[in-house]
Amino acid sequence: MENFSLDQIPFSRNGSFLLITSRNSSGSPRLLYKTCSGRVHNLHDIPFPADEFFELALIKNGQEIPYTWQAQPGLLILSGPSGEEVSIVFADQATLQFHARNTGLRLMPSKVFPVQYSPVPHQIYLIDWFARGIHMFHADENTRLLANITPIVTGIEKHWGEFPCTITFEPRLENTTINGAIRFSRYEGFWEQPPGDLAKAHASLKTELSSWMQxxxxxxxxxxxxxxxxxxxxxxxxxxxxxxxxxxxxxxxxxxxxxxxxxxxxxxxxxxxxxxxxxxxxxxxxxxxxxxxxxxxxxxxxxxxxxxxxxxxxxxxxxxxxxxxxxxxxxxxxxxxxxxxxxxxxxxxxxxxxxxxxxxxxxxxxxxxxxxxxxxxxxxxxxxxxxxxxxxxxxxxxxxxxxxxxxxxxxxxxxxxxxxxxxxxxxxxxxxxxxxxxxxxxxxxxxxxxxxxxxxxxxxxxxxxxxxxxxxxxxxxxxxxxxxxxxxxxxxxxxxxxxxxxxxxxxxxxxxxxxxxxxxxxxxxxxxxxxxxxxxxxxxxxxxxxxxxxxxxxxxxxxxxxxxxxxxxxxxxxxxxxxxxxx
The missing domain is CATH 1.50.10.10 (Glycosyltransferase)
Known part of the structure; x- marks a missing residue:
């Protein structure tokens, strides 16, 4: 098989609770990054779904640009109107790895986060109390990684005195390709390995999936x-x-x-x-x-x-x-x-x-x-x-x-x-x-x-x-x-x-x-x-x-x-x- 619809099957992999879907509760045309884990804490008085993390946006020259997507088993491609492209694969069950060309990738928050910190250069961590885990963001040396307080995608500016946080991966030089990775972990720790090779991660996943399909x-x-x-x-x-x-x-x-x-x-x-x-x-x-x-x-x-x-x-x-x-x-x-x-x-x-x-x-x-x-x-x-x-x-x-x-x-x-x-x-x-x-x-x-x-x-x-x-x-x-x-x-x-x-x-x-x-x-x-x-x-x-x-x-x-x-x-x-x- 080649392509599948994100409206019918989410982009995920075996052994993972993480997924990307076009079924977005906010009504936005952006793809939504979320979890299907039952560990999320949906309190009756929170104004956002606890299982939703971020909406994916493409950024060029500081402006959001529209995109289409193509989902294949093991590979998701986001394409902008002028040749911009982001390729996303699962490096493992908890990690999404991406490669972007002629564009940056922005993660627009679906909720607030009580804690933000950066233990080392090129990394930002957000504690997600509602999903019972930690979001980790890792960029390579060609990529600028930024965290900014912005409203939630639905417009909420804060909740319980806690603020949303937008994460942006953008190239340091014009037309530079960038590489980064996104991880959701139940436990606090350091992400010591650099973002891996996307082609190798995709090839490994294709081999595993091919064995299953046979x-x-x-x-x-x-x-x-x-x-x-x-x-x-x-x-x-x-x-x-x-x-x-x-x-x-x-x-x-x-x-x-x-x-x-x-x-x-x-x-x-x-x-x-x-x-x-x-x-x-x-x-x-x-x-x-x-x-x-x-x-x-x-x-x-x-x-x-x-x-x-x-x-x-x-x-x-x-x-x-x-x-x-x-x-x-x-x-x-x-x-x-x-x-x-x-x-x-x-x-x-x-x-x-x-x-x-x-x-x-x-x-x-x-x-x-x-x-x-x-x-x-x-x-x-x-x-x-x-x-x-x-x-x-x-x-x-x-x-x-x-x-x-x-x-x-x-x-x-x-x-x-x-x-x-x-x-x-x-x-x-x-x-x-x-x-x-x-x-x-x-x-x-x-x-x-x-x-x-x-x-x-x-x-x-x-x-x-x-x-x-x-x-x-x-x-x-x-x-x-x-x-x-x-x-x-x-x-x-x-x-x-x-x-x-x-x-x-x-x-x-x-x-x-x-x-x-x-x-x-x-x-x-x-x-x-x-x-x-x-x-x-x-x-x-x-x-x-x-x-x-x-x-x-x-x-x-x-x-x-x-x-x-x-x-x-x-x-x-x-x-x-x-x-x-x-x-």
Missing amino acids: KLPSVPEKYQEKAELAWFLLWNCQVPAEGALNRPTIYMSKFWMNGIWAWDNLFNALALARADHRLAWDQLFLFFDYQEPNGMIPDMITDMEPIYGFTKPPIQGWAILQLVDRLGIEKSLPYLRKVYEPLSRLTRWWYTYRDFDHDGLPQYFHGNDSGWDNATVFDQGEPIEGADLGAYMVFQCECLSFIADAINRPEEAKQWKARAQKQLSDLLVHSVRGGHFISPVSGTSQAEPSQSLINYLPLILGQRLPERIREALINDLRPGGPFLTEFGLASEPPSSVKYMHDGYWRGPIWGASTYLVFDGLLQSGETPLAGLIAERFCDMCLQVPGFWENYDALTGQGYRCPGYSWTASIFILLAEWLAKKKS
């Missing part, structure tokens, strides 16, 4: 360019094992969904499995790193902290069996030994703490617990015994039985197998009406009517379902049924009175629901329909720039957060399957 799974030719963008996005969304993140992590996005959630992570793991099995399993184990003694895992994790309260649906069992299928038992066995006890505790947590009426069917307290935050199935009130949740629990128990057998615990394997069979029986007795699944309010056997696609997710059980139920679900998913549009499966049928174009889980197409239904169709022997849904989703992604959190079911327009990694992962998974099917 691991891209094979996809049909028409999807190749888009798949390269998706694979690059998965590289770009990686952040380091730092702070509360005990392992290298793939964030959902570096725009504003800056974290990892306890089911989104598993689709990324599946896409990565064959390319980097250690990184894939790390996405799963991140949450078990913070498992409570009672078995609960966090809802989400950022580099600042794990966050509990809500949770996410227990699709770990389903995902682990998929990982084993992709990797083979020999490569998976070391991970299976480690995951068995945490997975057992998590599964028991659902039965112990989320089954108030003791009917064997756990419940969601809130839509957020299901991952389908505002789906219409929750309009009846909570807690509800989600039909999807009951199906996931079958997989939890089956997976534990499989692992117990693989690690030579035969009695436990039998117990988990029996629990899986009982779970399936309870689900079919309690949650099926008229050949379709319902999600009743806990403690009752009643559910208000809902057309949400979430009640079709038990299809992942495939041949375990009675044929009449399986066929009823599949018929509704076929062309001409309520869900399938020319772009894919709507989360709420467009014919529903509750359908909303940009309604989150009340209409738009999502990657996760698409992939779960796709897998259920495969398990049910409905390969042609699974292939049709896969193609429609991939074609939709092909026609819309970037990868979005969700998509309009009737137009294919991308909604909410751009640069979204699990959508990229699901595109790759489906495109890879389509390639294998054709071969």
Whole structure:
């Protein structure tokens, strides 16, 4: 791949929280330099975003000049109207290095800084209390480095008695090229090395990225360019094992969904499995790193902290069996030994703490617990015994039985197998009406009517379902049924009175629901329909720039957060399957 849009994917690199984006909250046409770290301190009374650092400006003869930009993997070029040019690369995860020709580079502040100091010539440091770190600026001997108190880009002159600071790199002689570097560090210290060679930094990064891109799974030719963008996005969304993140992590996005959630992570793991099995399993184990003694895992994790309260649906069992299928038992066995006890505790947590009426069917307290935050199935009130949740629990128990057998615990394997069979029986007795699944309010056997696609997710059980139920679900998913549009499966049928174009889980197409239904169709022997849904989703992604959190079911327009990694992962998974099917 060559260029990408900074409106769709920020300029960043694997292992870094730093980024440059054209999505600028001030409304300025300048590019914005910021962080996606969760360590920032957004107090309610500060008049600026704590995660934003500086806007980038080109300066010539003391005046700001307009510029355009071209973003490539590993290289960002800013171009002025008369041949001015600034090239920017990541020298490492915390350092941006640049080379400027016929122009200076000015960093215009998005906030105030309590302390400014210059420990040695050609260096200036600013303490950024709100982002919990220190900005370091380093110029070479041909470059004049200046710090001046100026208003914030939004016009604020000071806050709490602290002042903004503009940093300018400018040539000492007319038409001289200049070199400099910008670093953001959590800790105070000296920057002893001079700015390095930009060409070498770029070459090193290109080599690293090339190695990653070579691991891209094979996809049909028409999807190749888009798949390269998706694979690059998965590289770009990686952040380091730092702070509360005990392992290298793939964030959902570096725009504003800056974290990892306890089911989104598993689709990324599946896409990565064959390319980097250690990184894939790390996405799963991140949450078990913070498992409570009672078995609960966090809802989400950022580099600042794990966050509990809500949770996410227990699709770990389903995902682990998929990982084993992709990797083979020999490569998976070391991970299976480690995951068995945490997975057992998590599964028991659902039965112990989320089954108030003791009917064997756990419940969601809130839509957020299901991952389908505002789906219409929750309009009846909570807690509800989600039909999807009951199906996931079958997989939890089956997976534990499989692992117990693989690690030579035969009695436990039998117990988990029996629990899986009982779970399936309870689900079919309690949650099926008229050949379709319902999600009743806990403690009752009643559910208000809902057309949400979430009640079709038990299809992942495939041949375990009675044929009449399986066929009823599949018929509704076929062309001409309520869900399938020319772009894919709507989360709420467009014919529903509750359908909303940009309604989150009340209409738009999502990657996760698409992939779960796709897998259920495969398990049910409905390969042609699974292939049709896969193609429609991939074609939709092909026609819309970037990868979005969700998509309009009737137009294919991308909604909410751009640069979204699990959508990229699901595109790759489906495109890879389509390639294998054709071969």
